[in-house]
Structure formats: structure tokens, C-alpha cells
Amino acid sequence: MADRTTTFTGIEFENPFLLSSAPPTESESNIMRAFEAGWGGVVTKTIGLHPVVNVVGAKAKFMRTSPDDAYVSMKKRPGAALHSSWNWELISDKALDWWVPRIRRIKDAFPNRVLIASIMAGSGNDKELRNWQTLAEACQDAGADGVELNFSCPHMDRKDMGSNIGKDEGLCSVVTEAVKEVATVPVWTKLTPATPDIVVEAAACFRGGADAIVSSNTFPSLPIIDPETLEFEINVDGLVSAGGLGGPAILPLSLCNMARMCQAFPDRAFSGIGGISDFAQALSYFLIGCGTVQVCTAAMLDHAVGPNVIRKLLAGFDQFVEKHAGTGWTTLEAFRGARRDRMVLQSEIRRPEGDDYQGGYEVVEGYASPEQAARV
Numbered sequence: 234m235a236d237r238t239t240t241f242t243g244i245e246f247e248n249p250f251l252l253s254s255a256p257p258t259e260s261e262s263n264i265m266r267a268f269e270a271g272w273g274g275v276v277t278k279t280i281g282l283h284p285v286v287n288v289v290g291a292k293a294k295f296m297r298t299s300p301d302d303a304y305v306s307m308k309k310r311p312g313a314a315l316h317s318s319w320n321w322e323l324i325s326d327k328a329l330d331w332w333v334p335r336i337r338r339i340k341d342a343f344p345n346r347v348l349i350a351s352i353m354a355g356s357g358n359d360k361e362l363r364n365w366q367t368l369a370e371a372c373q374d375a376g377a378d379g380v381e382l383n384f385s386c387p388h389m390d391r392k393d394m395g396s397n398i399g400k401d402e403g404l405c406s407v408v409t410e411a412v413k414e415v416a417t418v419p420v421w422t423k424l425t426p427a428t429p430d431i432v433v434e435a436a437a438c439f440r441g442g443a444d445a446i447v448s449s450n451t452f453p454s455l456p457i458i459d460p461e462t463l464e465f466e467i468n469v470d471g472l473v474s475a476g477g478l479g480g481p482a483i484l485p486l487s488l489c490n491m492a493r494m495c496q497a498f499p500d501r502a503f504s505g506i507g508g509i510s511d512f513a514q515a516l517s518y519f520l521i522g523c524g525t526v527q528v529c530t531a532a533m534l535d536h537a538v539g540p541n542v543i544r545k546l547l548a549g550f551d552q553f554v555e556k557h558a559g560t561g562w563t564t565l566e567a568f569r570g571a572r573r574d575r576m577v578l579q580s581e582i583r584r585p586e587g588d589d590y591q592g593g594y595e596v597v598e599g600y601a602s603p604e605q606a607a608r609v
Contacts, residue, residue: 235551237273239565241524242419242444242502244378246347248273249565250515250546253506253527254351254381254423256293257538259325261335265342267532270540271547274347276527279324279383280332280372281353282364283391286323289469293320295480295534296457306457307466317483318530319456319467321388321476324353329368333375340376349421350377353386355393356404362411373418382412382443384434385425385450387477396425396450402437409441421504423447426483426490435494445502446494447527449487451477480530484508488517492576495522499573510542512549522570 237248251274252258252267259278267275297313298305305316325332332350339348350372354364369380384405386395398404405422412420422438424431426449435446453475456466465473487507495503505518510531518526528546532539554563562568 235554236564237547237550239524241504242379242421244347244419246273246525247345248547248550249519249525250274250543251276251347251349251504251525251527252532252538253529254279254383255529255533256320256322257529257532259327261339263538264339264348266540267538267543268339268343268346270538271543272346272539274349274378274525276349276351276381277325277332277336277377279351279353279386280327280329280368281324282329282368283355285326285390287326288321291467292322293318293533294456294467295319295530296482306459315481315530315534317478317480318451318533319454319476319478320451321467321474323388323390324383324386329371333371336372336375336377340378347378348376349379349381350375351381351383351423353383353394355391356398356401356408357393361393362408365408365412366415369412369420370415373416377418379419379421379444380412380416381421381423381447382408383423384408384438385423385448387425387427387451387453388475396427396453399423399425399434400428402433405434405437406441409438409443413442419444421445421447423450425450426486427453431490432493432497435498439498439501445504445524446498447504447506448494449483449490449507451479452483452486454478479507481508481510484514484517488521491518491523492521492573495570495573496576499570510545512546512553515546515549516553519565519569520572521576522573524565524569 239246239249252272254276258275264275294307295318296305296307296316298316299313352368355361384399389395420443422443424434459466484507491505503523504525505523506527509515509526509528515526531542535541
């Protein structure tokens with residue numbers, strides 16, 4: 234059997250596949266089921282101290298697309314394939330006191346599996362920094378193997394939380410540093426993709442002492458307007474706000490962000506999220522430098538916690554290392570980052586040889602002559 238074990242931020246994992254912080258990890262029973270199914274780790278749904286009340290009605294749905302017309306819709310229809318997930322769900326509505334005994338029971342039942350507590354508080358004052366510390370201390374004392382700081386939720390009911398922290402390099406650094414002051418377990422920071430340059434925020438988190446960067450959360454987005462009813466496909470009283478887009482649609486976008494961070498900080502730890510449902514997608518994250526990957530959308534569609542998804546991921550991993558055993562790729566660490574150097578500036582991509590190519594610039598300023606245009 235292939236060696237699936239890996240060490241990430243000093244934590245020993247039976248395998249590098251985790252369920253990400255999301256609806257599948259909102260309860261003790263779901264997390265227990267996930268470990269029974271074979272996931273190497275689980276990140277809890279984000280735990281906070283402030284009261285949370287979700288919108289009325291559906292909080293998450295799935296978009297599908299048709300091959301003949303590329304129509305994207307939440308409506309189920311024959312022949313349509315999964316395009317993405319969409320949600321405007323907030324963090325856990327359960328109190329910290331609810332989570333603490335459950336974290337303890339989960340770790341007692343599965344001492345060899347990794348449980349990461351996702352936490353979130355506000356920002357901008359000492360009280361909120363202390364709230365981050367309170368959450369971290371409570372979770373680690375209950376047995377959590379690490380904490381993941383949620384700097385990434387795209388739709389919080391308070392403006393000083395979630396992705397608004399992840400868009401501010403100063404807050405990223407200050408909050409991370411505050412948690413590290415009290416943490417006795419590894420601290421991961423989960424960043425939002427809704428920022429001009431995610432490398433900047435990653436650098437700030439590392440300056441604050443982060444042990445790993447997790448990326449990325451869902452992308453800010455709106456659901457589609459139904460052409461028949463002229464209403465957003467998910468709404469409350471006809472109204473909608475920005476939610477988060479995940480699933481297959483964000484794979485190339487998330488991979489690009491992750492590749493840039495892995496190149497900027499080749500000696501740091503990264504956990505990749507976005508569009509993973511099979512080993513083929515996980516492999517892309519591993520090859521650019523991720524030490525673990527996390528899954529959400531695919532698991533939600535598979536009995537909530539993805540028993541078939543993790544089975545495919547493990548089988549795919551085993552087949553891959555068996556196929557490449559001759560090259561020495563017998564563990565994840567042997568091939569992690571093996572394609573990280575393939576992403577370069579466009580100016581470094583080979584261009585046609587000869588005098589016709591001028592490096593993207595015209596020989597003289599102005600429009601090309603009619604003869605040149607016709608030749609093109």
C-alpha cells in the first residue's frame with residue numbers, strides 16, 4: 234500500500250485530504266462520519282463569539298450547466314453537469330460553549346485524526362483581538378490539533394469580520410500575531426481571493442507568525458436571474474446580497490492564486506482549496522507546492538461528508554504513487570512542488586523568432602499600416 238502519511242505544520246496526517254470549514258463540518262455527528270469515511274483531517278465550521286442568525290430560506294444551492302448552450306442555473310435538468318456551489322451562509326450559529334465539549338469528544342474518539350478549529354472574531358480594537366485569543370485557547374485546550382483563522386468569509390453580517398480582515402494586510406498581521414501569542418498549536422490563516430494581490434496578505438500573515446496559509450475561500454458572486462420570473466434564483470423577498478461561489482468553476486482561479494503564493498514563499502506551508510472532487514484536481518495543488526488540500530462542494534453532494542469522494546481521492550493517490558514509484562515519487566513530499574517553477578511571467582514564454590516580433594511593442598508608435606494589418 235502507498236504511504237499516504239504526511240507531516241504538515243508539524244502535525245502528522247494519515248492522509249493529506251481534509252474536509253474544509255463549511256456546512257459539512259457544522260456538527261459533531263458529521264465530523265465523526267467524516268473520520269469514519271477516511272478523511273485525514275476536518276476543519277470545523279467557523280466558531281465565533283458573536284451571535285449569528287442566517288437568512289430565511291435556503292442558504293446554499295448548486296449551479297449546473299448544459300453542454301449544448303452553456304446555460305448556468307440552479308434548476309435541476311437532464312444532462313446538466315455541476316458548475317459550482319453558491320451560498321450566503323454565515324459562520325456556525327452554535328456558541329463556543331457548545332463546541333468545546335464536542336471537540337473534546339471527537340478527539341477522544343479519533344485521536345489519530347486531525348481536527349482543526351476554524352475561528353473568527355472582529356478586528357480593529359483590543360477587545361476583538363482578545364476574542365480571537367479566547368477562541369484559540371478554548372479550542373486548543375479542548376484538544377484541537379490546530380486553529381484556522383477565518384480571514385476569508387465573503388458575506389458576514391459585520392463589516393469588521395471575514396474577508397474584510399483578509400483584504401487588509403495590517404489586520405492580517407496583527408490578528409495572526411495576537412493568536413500566536415497564546416497558541417500552543419499550529420495557526421493557519423485562510424485568505425479571501427477577493428483582493429488585488431493575495432501574496433501581499435500572505436506575506437502579512439507570515440510576518441504575524443502564521444504556520445500555514447489556506448486558500449482560497451469562495452469568490453464573491455451573485456446567483457443568476459431567472460429569465461422567466463426575472464427574480465434571482467435564490468432570494469429572500471426578492472432581495473439578494475453577494476454570496477460565495479465554490480466548486481469546479483473556481484478551480485483555475487484558486488490554483489493561480491495558490492501558485493503565486495507558493496512561488497513567493499517556497500519554503501512555507503500551504504493548504505489548497507477550490508474545485509477538488511477527484512485526485513486529478515488535488516494533484517495540481519500538490520504539484521505547485523501544497524502540503525494538504527481541502528474539499529467542500531463535492532463532499533456536500535456526496536452524503537454531506539463525501540464518503541465516495543475520499544475513497545476516490547485515496548485510490549487516486551495510491552495509483553499515482555504506484556505509477557511513478559520508479560521516479561522516486563513514493564510519498565507526497567517527493568513530488569510536492571514539482572511543477573511550481575513552470576509558472577512564469579508571460580514575457581518569459583517563448584515567442585516566434587525573427588524580426589516580425591517586437592516583444593509586444595510596435596516599432597513606431599501608432600496604428601499598423603494597412604499592409605501589416607492585411608498580412609495579420
